Amino acid sequence: MRRGILALMLLLITQTGGAMEADIQQWETESGSTVLFVERHELPIVDIRIAFDAGSARDGDQPGLARMTSNLLLEGTSSKDAGEIAREFERYGARVSADSGRDTGDVSLRALSEPARLDPVIGTLATAVAEADFPAEAVERVRRQMLLGLEQAKSSAADLAERAFTKAIYGDHPYASAPAGTIESVEAIARADIEAFHARHYTAANATIAIVGDLDRARAEAIASRLSEALPTGEPLPPLPEVMLPEAAQTVRVPFEAEQTHVVIGQPSVRQGDEAYYPLYLGNHILGGNGLTSLLAERMREERGLSYSSSSRISTGARRGRFQMATQVRNDALEEALSVLRGSFTELREQGPDAERLDASKRNITGGFPLQLDSNRDLLGYVSSIGFHGLDHDYLTQFVGRVEDLTAEEVREALQQHLDPERMVTVLVGPAATVNAVE
Amino acid sequence: MTTRNAVFALIPALMALPAAAQAEMGVSEFTLDNGMQVLVRQDHRAPVVVSQVWYRVGSSYEGRGQTGISHLFEHMMFKGTEQYPEGEFSDIIAREGGRLNAFTGRDFTAYFEILAADRLPIALELEADRMANLQLSAEDLATEREVVLEERRLRTDDRPEGRFGERYSAVAHPGTGYAHPIIGWADDVAGTQVDDLQNWYEQWYTPANATLVVAGDVEPQAVYELAQNYFGDIEGAAAPEVHDPEVLSPPGERRLIYRDEQTRVPQLRMGYEVPSFATADSARDPYALLLLATVLDGGDGARLAEELVRGSQVAAAAGAGYNPMTRLDGEFSLYGVPGDGDVEAVEAALREQIKRVQENPVSEEELERARSQLLADHLFELDSVFYQAMQLGMLETTGAGWETLAAFEENIRALTAADLQAAAQRYLRADHLTVGIMLPAEAGDEA
Structure with missing residues (x-):
């Protein structure tokens, strides 16, 4: 899932904070890629991220295909093998990585800005991404690595809970399947599938290029053009289907021998751009989104000593993101924990936040913008998200204004309208006797 | 109080x-x-x-x-x-x-x-x-x-x-x-x-x-x-001297075989006990170890990825690392996940890699690449204000002193392939080595 709005709103300080003016420049390359650029000269470094509409939501009936393509992206072209490509970056001290989530497949580069060190790695990056040819040897090797990862994930309660939760809340939607795929699906992916996925998705029309760092506009334009023009033009992808809400509440039990049970409770949230996101964001912040000062941490940890970590989060994506409360508790305290989590949510939903909590959360949200925006790397993530989701450059200013204006009643209404205990999924990963003993 | x-x-x-x-x-x-x-x-x-x-x-x-x-x-x-x-x-x-x-x-x-x-x-x-x-x-x-x-x-x-x-x-x-x-x-x-x-x-x-x-x-x-x-007004005595006795030097080679009922994939960890910034006799030794770790695992183009993961494919993943910011002696670490379950083969391959840096100097191209990476990473670290503070705190509390930072570039530039080889011979010795292996439980083990 892409970085949520919390990350995005931090950008706001750049409009309000003064010292960190993030003047986003935006243009389109001739090949049709969107480019967002922020000039930052304090350090002689450059961060670049190309976000493709190539996440696991595009897997079709082959879970793991997007991830496998991403994992193989820097593994060879017709003229260079994986080691040669890697050393061309490393020689100049550059760091490169390819990652993928539900909405996007990203390629990120961090390099020194001096032209003699930057220009060669831009060339290497452009060629490697555009001309990736997925050598058969690399396909089999990466497949084995992914299968081992999937095997290993079976011994992680957190991973089992995440898989069961997304499967249950998203049903038939492409978001339901895990980006890493399944053992059966990864075994079945053919090299030709990967080539076809690459040809369709890793195109100029599907690329958002974010650049932050020690460059002037002319150099940034030249870099963006070089990266974009290496790619086939391509065509935009059809929109993803809408997420349907679960019909009824459901409890999913996953047996796992452990001293603790992992609990996740939640449902699909709203999509990027939905007006309800502002009050939901604030409501979540009060409930469990603000670390130790949130309602859930206070009740679960501080007052009762039930868990180390109890929190909630809300995210959005190209389609509905998710709302979830999560904790891990010793098995004999599971019933009490469930009642605290569900009770705290229901109470907030029915009564709305009290004035003191509402005010404290607003102050934390609006006052906290500068904090996490003190690095080029963070800035890169926010700028990339703004570009990919097509948000206004002043979206973040609007966000803070909206949060500041919210009333307790508006928070309560949004919770009532969009988050419904009657539709929520509860996932329990723990010993069979423990998870079968509760509702 | x-x-x-x-x-x-x-x-x-x-x-x-x-x-x-x-x-x-x-x-x-x-x-x-x-x-x-x-x-x-x-x-x-x-x-x-x-x-x-x-x-x-x-x-x-x-x-x-x-x-x-x-x-x-x-x-x-x-x-x-x-x-x-x-x-x-x-x-x-x-x-x-x-x-x-x-x-x-x-x-x-x-x-x-x-x-x-x-x-x-x-x-x-x-x-x-x-x-x-x-x-x-x-x-x-x-x-x-x-x-x-x-x-x-x-x-x-x-x-x-x-x-x-x-x-x-x-x-x-x-x-x-x-x-x-x-x-x-x-x-x-x-x-x-x-x-x-x-x-x-x-x-x-x-x-x-x-x-x-x-x-x-x-x-x-x-x-x-x-x-x-x-x-300024808080009073307090100096903290007690902490006494860390010299124990078991060298400790001798050790081997841990741990079978776990829930593990699905075997894993290997190897560690050589080596000096840290704080305990090194020669100020340059920790930098030589940093460069050695980078030659082995500075990225996907380095030796372990090139030879163990892609070449022989004995490992699905392999790595090396060294953290010099420890108060006591630290560890030069290696890890590996076998591609086909043969953990001994990964161990043999990692030992072979250590032997190679002891017997032959690394090439100039590799050394220069490792230097470029360490110096670039050192500069990239300046992007995080939080990490900059972390670094100062760790250097102080581990006894290295924050001034260590200022000597980083000079030391990385000064070291030669012969220095790396000498450090490998001196510190990556079997009698300082721990080999740890985690395996799935054997069939019939489960209670």
Whole structure:
């Protein structure tokens, strides 16, 4: 899932904070890629991220295909093998990585800005991404690595809970399947599938290029053009289907021998751009989104000593993101924990936040913008998200204004309208006797 | 126990100001009269400040029967004072738009706040208050002990990697303070009493045993004056000398085979006990080890990925690493995950890699590439204000000294292929080696 709005709103300080003016420049390359650029000269470094509409939501009936393509992206072209490509970056001290989530497949580069060190790695990056040819040897090797990862994930309660939760809340939607795929699906992916996925998705029309760092506009334009023009033009992808809400509440039990049970409770949230996101964001912040000062941490940890970590989060994506409360508790305290989590949510939903909590959360949200925006790397993530989701450059200013204006009643209404205990999924990963003993 | 006078008795401007030890890296150092050290790293890119109070105490200071007390105490530091009862500290920082937390390591316990730069006094006042006036109660301890035991279950008891990691450390660091887990043995955590915590507080939480690190959009002199205002009146004796006996040198080669019912994929860890910045006879040796780790695993183009993962494919994943920021001797680490389950083959291949750097100098191309990577990474680290503060705190509490930073580039540039080879021969020796293997339970093992 892409970085949520919390990350995005931090950008706001750049409009309000003064010292960190993030003047986003935006243009389109001739090949049709969107480019967002922020000039930052304090350090002689450059961060670049190309976000493709190539996440696991595009897997079709082959879970793991997007991830496998991403994992193989820097593994060879017709003229260079994986080691040669890697050393061309490393020689100049550059760091490169390819990652993928539900909405996007990203390629990120961090390099020194001096032209003699930057220009060669831009060339290497452009060629490697555009001309990736997925050598058969690399396909089999990466497949084995992914299968081992999937095997290993079976011994992680957190991973089992995440898989069961997304499967249950998203049903038939492409978001339901895990980006890493399944053992059966990864075994079945053919090299030709990967080539076809690459040809369709890793195109100029599907690329958002974010650049932050020690460059002037002319150099940034030249870099963006070089990266974009290496790619086939391509065509935009059809929109993803809408997420349907679960019909009824459901409890999913996953047996796992452990001293603790992992609990996740939640449902699909709203999509990027939905007006309800502002009050939901604030409501979540009060409930469990603000670390130790949130309602859930206070009740679960501080007052009762039930868990180390109890929190909630809300995210959005190209389609509905998710709302979830999560904790891990010793098995004999599971019933009490469930009642605290569900009770705290229901109470907030029915009564709305009290004035003191509402005010404290607003102050934390609006006052906290500068904090996490003190690095080029963070800035890169926010700028990339703004570009990919097509948000206004002043979206973040609007966000803070909206949060500041919210009333307790508006928070309560949004919770009532969009988050419904009657539709929520509860996932329990723990010993069979423990998870079968509760509702 | 010290009590902080609430009145600012001293006005810094009237006192002889200590000359700030101004060095490269933009770091300023001050020492308050009570012995507390203050380090300021200026970074004016954003109107943000990171404030960290580091105490020279961590799990490696703990004796038999008291493991985990450093970490449990860290949790108790959030339980409040008379002036700011439980929850107030966090609420105030949150209302000011800030974030806070704390962390415990083998060699340090540290508490931090991240705030808009003009709110620094708020963080300093709160930290000074709990350095001097923390209230410990049996009731709070009873709740927090449960929280820590849940944390232990989450991180260690319920994860195969966690269970393996504790066993590995016990074998890899025999007889030293690094042998037991930072979070402590569950029995010790359950047995820790308020008196134990009170003693821990009085012994270690004194200004002379603390370093305040402030990084961000601040002026050093102003930070010094604030530190003097808030911490200057706290009294306290020097912390006790910690005694780490010379044990088992060399410890001899050790082998751990651990079978775990829940693990699905075999894993290999290998570690050579080697010097750190703090313990090295020659200041250059840690840099030679850093370069060696980079030659082996600086990225996907380095030797382990090229030869073990892609070449022979004996490993699905392999890596090497070395952290020189440890108070006691550190570890040059290797790990591997076999591609087809043959963990011995991965071990043989990693041993072969070590043998090769001992027998042959690395090529100039490889050395230059490793240098470029380390120097670029060193520069990239400047992008994170929080990490800059972390680095200063770790260097100080592990005994290396923050000035170590200034020598980084010179040392990396000066080392030759022959130096790397000599370091490999001297330190990557079998009698300093631990091999740890985690395997799935054998068929029929399961109860």
